[in-house]
Amino acid sequence: MTELLSSDQMRAFEKVAISQGAVTGLDLMERAGQGVVDTVLAHWPALSKGAQEALVLCGPGNNGGDGFVIARLLRDAGWAVRVHLWGDPADLPPDAKVNFDRWSEADKVLSLDPESVFTGPRPALFIDAVFGIGLSRPLPDAVAQVLNVAGMKAWKSSHEIKRIAVDCPSGLDLDTGLIPTDMGAVEKAGSAWPATLNTAHLTVTFHAPKLGHYLALGPTLCGELRVVDIGLRGAAREQHMVGHDPDPQRVRLAEPKFCGRHVTRLWLRSAMGKPNLTGHKFNFGHVAVFAGGVGRGGAGRLAARAALRSGAGLVTVICPPAALIENACQLNAIMLRALKPDQPLSDVADHRVSAFCLGPGMGVSDRTRALVGEVLERRAGDHDLDDPVVVLDADALGSFAQDPQRLFDRTHPRVILTPHEGEFERLFPDLSGAARAKMSKVDAVRRAAARAGCIVLLKGGDTVIADPQGGAAVHAASYGREAPWLATAGAGDVLAGLIAGLAAPFNSASLFCVAELAAYLHVEAARRFGPGLIAEDLPEELPKVFRDLGL
Ligand SMILES: NC(=O)C1=CN([C@@H]2O[C@H](COP(=O)(O)OP(=O)(O)OC[C@H]3O[C@@H](n4cnc5c(N)ncnc54)[C@H](OP(=O)(O)O)[C@@H]3O)[C@@H](O)[C@H]2O)[C@@H](O)CC1
Numbered sequence: 001m002t003e004l005l006s007s008d009q010m011r012a013f014e015k016v017a018i019s020q021g022a023v024t025g026l027d028l029m030e031r032a033g034q035g036v037v038d039t040v041l042a043h044w045p046a047l048s049k050g051a052q053e054a055l056v057l058c059g060p061g062n063n064g065g066d067g068f069v070i071a072r073l074l075r076d077a078g079w080a081v082r083v084h085l086w087g088d089p090a091d092l093p094p095d096a097k098v099n100f101d102r103w104s105e106a107d108k109v110l111s112l113d114p115e116s117v118f119t120g121p122r123p124a125l126f127i128d129a130v131f132g133i134g135l136s137r138p139l140p141d142a143v144a145q146v147l148n149v150a151g152m153k154a155w156k157s158s159h160e161i162k163r164i165a166v167d168c169p170s171g172l173d174l175d176t177g178l179i180p181t182d183m184g185a186v187e188k189a190g191s192a193w194p195a196t197l198n199t200a201h202l203t204v205t206f207h208a209p210k211l212g213h214y215l216a217l218g219p220t221l222c223g224e225l226r227v228v229d230i231g232l233r234g235a236a237r238e239q240h241m242v243g244h245d246p247d248p249q250r251v252r253l254a255e256p257k258f259c260g261r262h263v264t265r266l267w268l269r270s271a272m273g274k275p276n277l278t279g280h281k282f283n284f285g286h287v288a289v290f291a292g293g294v295g296r297g298g299a300g301r302l303a304a305r306a307a308l309r310s311g312a313g314l315v316t317v318i319c320p321p322a323a324l325i326e327n328a329c330q331l332n333a334i335m336l337r338a339l340k341p342d343q344p345l346s347d348v349a350d351h352r353v354s355a356f357c358l359g360p361g362m363g364v365s366d367r368t369r370a371l372v373g374e375v376l377e378r379r380a381g382d383h384d385l386d387d388p389v390v391v392l393d394a395d396a397l398g399s400f401a402q403d404p405q406r407l408f409d410r411t412h413p414r415v416i417l418t419p420h421e422g423e424f425e426r427l428f429p430d431l432s433g434a435a436r437a438k439m440s441k442v443d444a445v446r447r448a449a450a451r452a453g454c455i456v457l458l459k460g461g462d463t464v465i466a467d468p469q470g471g472a473a474v475h476a477a478s479y480g481r482e483a484p485w486l487a488t489a490g491a492g493d494v495l496a497g498l499i500a501g502l503a504a505p506f507n508s509a510s511l512f513c514v515a516e517l518a519a520y521l522h523v524e525a526a527r528r529f530g531p532g533l534i535a536e537d538l539p540e541e542l543p544k545v546f547r548d549l550g551l
């Protein structure tokens, strides 16, 4: 599983490599620049056929240093290159200054402002090497105007220009995936599009991807992402074999990859347990899904269907007595039990229930709170691992919005909360909204998991999963795995059921690994079905996904 780095981690790797004498900063910069040129020419082979014009925008730090290397390498290959610098050359850090001087031996450096940039001829390549991991505040006006969508229109046929971002499109915060703005606020995914910034066609980063490439606006701004090896040997690029719990200090992509190879089947088997050829249905687990009252049972039924399709041996829907007939008309393979308000839960869910799913369609109410409390008190005894898994979604979370601590006092390591952003904000207001301006989604979910003492999965195109120890994963529906049509009513209910179904068998993996796999399968099912998807389609698509993935 690919590791996602913070800016600080990347800087630390570089520092260690340089201090150990393994490499110099100048070597790294040269490899970075060479890596960008090689990647661009491999991406658009037609560009190798004849040298053309390139425009390179350089900033005041080492990202700008990479830009000077790229400019020199293109010039050496016969390209006509114009270089613009934002800032004073005398203030460049040492390695960037060396490369500024190498460029300046034969060519001039122009200032970086709209007038100077856009009066020149239209380039074939527009290379943004202004800011990388060192961005510390909103873009200066001159830079923002040059990187502006409208600015590019100064050239005729500007759509033909290939825009390349070095490390990241300047203005993107590589820790949060957000764009610092002058207001001190930050543009958030889902809010009004920051129409000021141009998106790149291709972003070339170094050593390993950073958090901001995958979170929030990152995937939209970066276009396609390529990672170049710059020889930082020994520094992490991958984390653990699939199927192992995450390292508390690190963040990984939830994906079936190991050492650059696809290991999808291995991942599925490690998370779902080895096939049990002699087992009976109870070995595959019993999931109990609570559904809402009359006319509100659809969400629970969707979750139940997903649990059954994902491999649970038995699934029971538990509903209020008045909703029994409605559910009976809709369910066949799924069992059905009615629970009266004064009846003990053990009447309808015995000790063999290995996973509960609560929330979808239940309603925000005292009754929901009481049922959540009762399920959370059902502990097996000596080992956490013997406790049933409890998936809390939707109204099971909303019912604790007035007093989240009441919920956190009872949650335990076999519990997973699966909020969307709105539900997350109601439980963790201090980790949401404006507070998230400077905090990545990963850090917010890590803190939430630590506070709740259980796993938290915060949904979205960039789903983040964290455990109370700090282990975290990002499941990204981006970079070739887009599935925006998954944002449809009921899709979240299906995910909750999917997690419960995958976690229910006695030999399934840890809840964290199950959650990663569920997020992956959910998006695979959506992608396999394609646009036009509605939530009902998701469980029905799962068998085809399992077959495609070689299960
Ligand atoms: N680490 C590695 O292993 C490798 C790193 N490499 C490359 O180095 C890049 C990181 O270099 P970097 O640390 O010098 O940061 P960078 O992004 O150039 O910016 C810092 C400068 O910008 C300034 N500044 C910031 N924001 C600003 C703003 N809004 N408006 C105005 N100024 C602002 C900031 O000023 P300050 O905040 O200090 O006042 C400082 O002067 C990295 O992205 C990669 O491309 C590769 O060569 C390969 C190996």
Ligand SMILES: Nc1ncnc2c1ncn2[C@@H]1O[C@H](COP(=O)(O)OP(=O)(O)O)[C@@H](O)[C@H]1O
Binding pocket: 394, 419, 420, 459, 460, 461, 462, 463, 477, 482, 483, 484, 485, 486, 487, 488, 489, 490, 491, 492, 493, 494, 495, 522
């Ligand atoms: N842009 C997107 N790309 C892919 N998946 C998305 C995107 N936006 C939302 N999703 C997914 O869609 C689902 C929506 O769930 P949720 O908001 O709980 O809906 P509901 O409550 O109606 O079931 C989540 O699994 C979420 O991760």
Ligand SMILES: [K+]
Binding pocket: 063, 128, 129, 130, 131, 132, 165, 166, 167, 168, 169, 170
């Ligand atoms: K950049």
